[in-house]
Amino acid sequence: MKSTTRRTLAAVVTGVAAAVGVAAAPAAAAGAIPVPVPLGGAETALGMELPDVAGELPVLTPGAPEGPRYVEGRLLPERTLPQLPVRSGLPGVDLRQPLPQVLGDGFDHAAVEAPATELRALAPGLSLDAPLSAPDGGSFGLPAAQLPQAGVLTPVVQTVPAADLGVGPGL
Template identity: 65%
Template structure:
């Protein structure tokens, strides 16, 4: 194979790989389905259908260190990282043998991704055992007790779910 043919082939393969990988990166979540069709055929009965979506986490930009007057080290030396995502969704449908009459055939439980998830990772705030240089001490720092603080993680979400009876599966 000539080198120009190999170069053209490599360019085509690269373009195809980029075209295939782009939708996966742009997706908000990964759909997951539990395959139970084989068990339905083996057992000769209707089984529940289970599916869902696993969301992808989107990290944000961290709040940088804040310089505070009178401190030797900046505040929030280890900044908190914000993370946003959707909640995982789930859909479960199971057959019901007409318990509530002839019109209801299945029970459905759904947890939609209608609400978002916002979180912040833990952070730390430290300060050294010396103060900032002081003019009354000829520019020398004064000793003090070191300080350490932990910034608590934050998690905000409003999950919801639905439960229903309906005809058909």
């Protein structure tokens, strides 16, 4: 393959990669994707006021796991299967329901707004130790027998959900 062909191919691949990266960046940077629920056609067909509904779906972003940690006196690292951190969010919702006024022709509304909130999690991990100890200088460099050890690193979930319930004039 000629060098000019290689350069042209490299430029095309770089351009395509940049275009794909630019297209994917807004969705990943947003954290949550808005999801409107269109009910305008049902309002027209039923001849009545329906609630306004909108939602948000979170974007899942996995993190980099913390690597195994070597400890003196053990043959295997402390975290044989490390925990994987994951960031996401709880889905959000915005709901406005019209309420007829007792006096007058206007409408009031009842609203529930629960924004998408951040969710941090750690997947479960595993810690193992071999049935042999580290080589010992006192026994001519041979390892001693010991009981095998296994431990499960518990999963962690952290979030602070919030919601707002209110009643007000207009829709």
